[in-house]
Amino acid sequence: MNRWLMKSEPDVYPFEQLLREGVGRWDGVRNYQARNYLRDQRVGDPVFFYHSSCALPGIVGLAEIVKRAEPDPTQFDASSEYFDAKSKPDARRWDLVTLKPVRALKRVISLAELKADLKLAEMVLLQRGSRLSVQPVTAAHWARILKKE
DNA sequence: GCCAACGTTGGC
DNA sequence: GCCAACGTTGGC
Numbered sequence: 285m286n287r288w289l290m291k292s293e294p295d296v297y298p299f300e301q302l303l304r305e306g307v308g309r310w311d312g313v314r315n316y317q318a319r320n321y322l323r324d325q326r327v328g329d330p331v332f333f334y335h336s337s338c339a340l341p342g343i344v345g346l347a348e349i350v351k352r353a354e355p356d357p358t359q360f361d362a363s364s365e366y367f368d369a370k371s372k373p374d375a376r377r378w379d380l381v382t383l384k385p386v387r388a389l390k391r392v393i394s395l396a397e398l399k400a401d402l403k404l405a406e407m408v409l410l411q412r413g414s415r416l417s418v419q420p421v422t423a424a425h426w427a428r429i430l431k432k433e
Numbered sequence: 434g435c436c437a438a439c440g441t442t443g444g445c
Numbered sequence: 446g447c448c449a450a451c452g453t454t455g456g457c
Binding site: 315316317412413414415 | 437438439440
């Protein structure tokens with residue numbers, strides 16, 4: 285089992301929406317490295333749900349993969365903002381996975397707090413210039429972060 | 434709004 | 446294959 289961190293902008297898709305809807309399709313990933321990680325995800329893998337581009341960036345909830353990667357239909361939809369003219373049904377570029385919410389954290393574990401913990405310095409999230417929206421989290425980092433809650 | 438860092442595109 | 450230009454991400 286692998287553990288993950290997935291970023292979403294709360295203005296676009298907040299954790300509260302995943303909680304409310306009970307299931308969510310993680311579409312719109314248009315970065316190859318992130319896509320490759322999506323393809324590595326397995327049913328049951330735990331996920332930190334991270335809010336980016338907002339007043340308090342940080343981890344806000346826990347989620348879980350409930351369905352493995354499959355073609356992201358928005359890449360074929362000319363009316364979608366995620367449309368990709370270079371993607372063909374027999375040669376797709378982009379995948380999505382399906383998540384379910386587990387629970388909200390009791391409080392936001394902020395980016396600033398993660399940065400302040402030197403034992404987390406190796407996290408992908410904290411690397412210089414790192415922008416990956418889907419990224420692995422080690423078991424040690426996962427446990428250490430959850431203890432902060 | 435600013436801007437650094439990064440990824441992608443496309444000319445050559 | 447190189448690399449400049451451009452678009453995007455995301456913290457601040």
